Amino acid sequence: MMSLHPKVIDLTLDRMHRLLAALGHPEHRLPPVIHIAGTNGKGSTQAMIRAGLEAAGQRVHAYTSPHLARFHERIRIAGKLISEDDLTALLDECSAANGTEAITFFEITTAAGLLAFARTPADAALLEVGLGGRLDATNVIETPRLTVITPVSIDHQQYLGDTLAEIAGEKAGILKRGVPCVVGPQAPEGLEVIEARAARLGVPLLAYGQHWHVQAEHGRLVYQDETGLLDLPLPCLPGPHQIQNAGAAIAALRHLGHDEHACEAAVTQAEWPARMQRLRRGPLIEKAPQAEVWLDGGHNPAGGQAIAATLASLPPRPTHLICGMLNTKDVTGYMRPLAGIAETLTAVAIPGEANTLPAEATQDAARQVGIPAMIAESVAEALGAIIAKEPQARVLICGSLYLAGAILRENG
Incomplete structure (x- = not known):
């Protein structure tokens, strides 16, 4: 194929x-x-x-x-x-x-x-x-x-x-x-x-x-x-x-x-994974038992606006993003609505994806819209660093359906 x-x-x-x-x-x-x-x-x-x-x-x-x-x-x-x-x-x-x-x-x-x-x-x-x-x-x-x-x-x-x-x-x-x-x-x-x-x-x-x-x-x-x-x-x-x-x-x-x-x-009764999906089990969750971990595959400016509105509707909680995107997307347009909501963004490359945006470029885009940003080698590493500082954080893994798919596969 x-x-x-x-x-x-x-x-x-x-x-x-x-x-x-x-x-x-x-x-x-x-x-x-x-x-x-x-x-x-x-x-x-x-x-x-x-x-x-x-x-x-x-x-x-x-x-x-x-x-x-x-x-x-x-x-x-x-x-x-x-x-x-x-x-x-x-x-x-x-x-x-x-x-x-x-x-x-x-x-x-x-x-x-x-x-x-x-x-x-x-x-x-x-x-x-x-x-x-x-x-x-x-x-x-x-x-x-x-x-x-x-x-x-x-x-x-x-x-x-x-x-x-x-x-x-x-x-x-x-x-x-x-x-x-x-x-x-x-x-x-x-x-x-x-x-x-x-x-x-x-x-x-x-x-x-x-x-x-x-x-x-x-x-x-x-x-x-x-x-x-x-x-x-x-x-x-x-x-x-x-x-x-x-x-x-x-x-x-x-x-x-x-x-x-x-x-x-x-x-x-509708089920549709990776659209503001709360992850409740699996290896990632076992490492962050007190955290709220969410997953979303939105990747364009309208998707960023929808995510921002959803996060704003939830009870207040320190919110951190783990983000990986494709190199064909409007990255700053996606991130701009999230700037007032996310305390930090950790950039990752999408594993196994040839068209992934390098983590450095994702980091730069986040900083351009005013989100403090850093880089991690993987989602697991990023999540570990976030909860080491804030065990009860709200963490959203986001930026691409390809990243979301990788997380669902790895997280059972």
């Missing part, structure tokens, strides 16, 4: 259409598809929709990326992660069908996921966009049942464009003629682009602030649309930003005809 070419991300649908034709067009034999794009929140929103559908008794396929600890996380068949034997057989089959033609890692794994979904009966298939939308490998579904666009912000400019409007245009590429789309909170320039494309394609929009509203009120989640009002528990996924993600998930479930029971399950 790792020897495939092109090596770099190359957004086009030509290779996918060729491979899917060779496989007998599995994309035409899927259960009803819910296709989800966005810069932040699409994974959490997908997890909530899945929890709601499963609580309603449905069998649900789900495709997501990247994986954290194991590749199998990307392909969930009728509620269960794909088995090793099935995954190996599918990848072999896709590789044989592709022959010696050019194909990317993400494209062949997407084809494998679609093939798996086409062969197992289910009531719904949830597809999360990998990058962008218009030319993403998942965008081969001609008529999904529903599309969802979570908040759009600046990220992956080298592939999607330098402005919010350009990036929103790429995300809006998943809109299909006449297929309804749930739209989460958007900046005005992003929403304008989405609305314009929807108008051209005759897409009914279900947009936040227009067709549905959601907010936290007196320790509850209050959701309202033209059908009525729901008074639900707050999401089990922590952070103020999950209120908006929950709203998009509920809007999707309500449009699909599901009741309050499914909506409540969406917010109370």
Whole structure:
């Protein structure tokens, strides 16, 4: 798999259409598809929709990326992660069908996921966009049942464009003629682009602030649309930003005809690791029994803002960051919202990742935004140094899903 070419991300649908034709067009034999794009929140929103559908008794396929600890996380068949034997057989089959033609890692794994979904009966298939939308490998579904666009912000400019409007245009590429789309909170320039494309394609929009509203009120989640009002528990996924993600998930479930029971399950039963996840066991925690240790994979400025808001909502406690990032990210933009919250930042390189930002560069970026920063050889070393001075500290390991995945693997 790792020897495939092109090596770099190359957004086009030509290779996918060729491979899917060779496989007998599995994309035409899927259960009803819910296709989800966005810069932040699409994974959490997908997890909530899945929890709601499963609580309603449905069998649900789900495709997501990247994986954290194991590749199998990307392909969930009728509620269960794909088995090793099935995954190996599918990848072999896709590789044989592709022959010696050019194909990317993400494209062949997407084809494998679609093939798996086409062969197992289910009531719904949830597809999360990998990058962008218009030319993403998942965008081969001609008529999904529903599309969802979570908040759009600046990220992956080298592939999607330098402005919010350009990036929103790429995300809006998943809109299909006449297929309804749930739209989460958007900046005005992003929403304008989405609305314009929807108008051209005759897409009914279900947009936040227009067709549905959601907010936290007196320790509850209050959701309202033209059908009525729901008074639900707050999401089990922590952070103020999950209120908006929950709203998009509920809007999707309500449009699909599901009741309050499914909506409540969406917010109370969803699981989505490495999104402000409290680590409660494992080797790292054994070394810091009095500390609060959290893990988050957010890596862009909007992610930094969400983390800062979540930390600010927690009971006061000295907060220290352990941060490792990729060299393709807006590091200072990510860190700037955290400057008023973190007492220190310890920079690390992401283990085993060729595109890691050197710890020295992460340290420099932290200092530029006013966070006192140092360097450690590993997360374990950084955590040990923090708790040696402050045993009851709150420690957030953050900056990249790749770092989060490494921590989940090492920490059991």
